Amino acid sequence: MILLTLFTIGCGHLTKIFIKTNIKFSHNPLLQLILVVFLAFWGILAISPTDRTQWLLENILLVLVILVLCITYRKYKLSNLSYLLIFVFLCLHTYAAHYTYQGTPIDQWLKSVIHTRRSYFDRFVHMMFGLLWFYPIRELLTRITGLRMFWSLITTISFILSLGAVFEIIEMLVAILAGQTGQDYMGLQGDVFDSEKDMALSLIGAIISSFILAIIFRKRKYHSLHLAKGMAKQKLNPNTNK
Template sequence: MLTNLNIPFSRNWPLHLMIFVFAVYWGFTAIAPTDRIQWLMESILPVIVVLVLAFTYKVFRFSNASYLLMFIFLCLHTYGAHYTYQGTPFDKWLKASFHSQRSYYDRVVHFTFGLLWAYPFRELLTRAAAQRGFWSFGIPTAVVFSCSACFEIIEMVAAFVAGQHGEEYVGLQGDVFDTQKDMGLGLAGAVISMGILAWYLHGHPTDDNPLKGIEKKLK
């Protein structure tokens, strides 16, 4: 089903490249971040994700397509952590060009979380639990929504513990419905991702990996 699953880690050069690029990128963004305390708080979850993927690699090996999607998301998050989600160059451009009063990069990352992580969650579900049919798309969407809710709870706890830095970490920016909107965007991203995948597989019932072409080019 997924063409690179039997490649040993020693010969999986696309994964080596992703690890190297992210390590260099993460190290570069660790130099003089806008707010060191907030950067540390934002960096905890990516470090946990990378460690979990590393220690479970022999037990469950994702496809390079899934690793690529996770890599893109981690880079987006790391970018926001370096500048703080309220002060990225993207937001400065947005405010200058469209006279926006709010920083929207955090909304972009919440949306891309659902868009990019639903596929790896589905791969885990279909291979580890042999789930097929509607629930192979519905459960990953629910998992994304649940993860978004858990992250909002973590933000709330951080706000209580860290005081002012915690409030900046939460990033409400005066919007009392910020939490609900963030969760909604994560859900929307997952629905779009799984909707596109379901549409693709409906037209290609024998191909359960629409990113196979990308993987072949990476080999």
């Protein structure tokens, strides 16, 4: 019983660490660790990338994302869980930028195993975009708009789909302006529906995250109602536990 109680308290403490917002950076060791690990990871993979030009193109958006997060941090601090999810996505992107999205070691291994010419890591990252960015974007939208539950999930899905479309437009413009390097950056690999498939995978990732959050919200609501009923019953019958 004592171990169970300690475990419950520990889980509750960890939940507060990950979910709580408005923590000052100087008082947030987890966020400090996330930042240090990412900078170290990025710095190592910035050394001798496979294609320096493509690496620079891939890092433009990454730098913009980090700048936006830093500039808005004082006014819109996200939870550590949001920053952790963003960290995972940026690590995936940094890894792909080093090798190029068409030449990652994972893709080389897959090609030898399933005998395909297609590189699938870029598709995986597009799906992870919807899956990993869903929670941070929803957290920000609910804080700004006040949306809750169902509409917050639907709005976030729509927002991620819109971001995916904007990114594909940016890729198209880069391909037009940068010539062959831009075409390599797009990574069509002979698939005329590559952009549509990328957006579809981002949408699928967002929908999966929305279902996970919906289940969590439902369970949390059930436990809250159950706890409230128990407390009300105890107030009505204060001698039942004696």
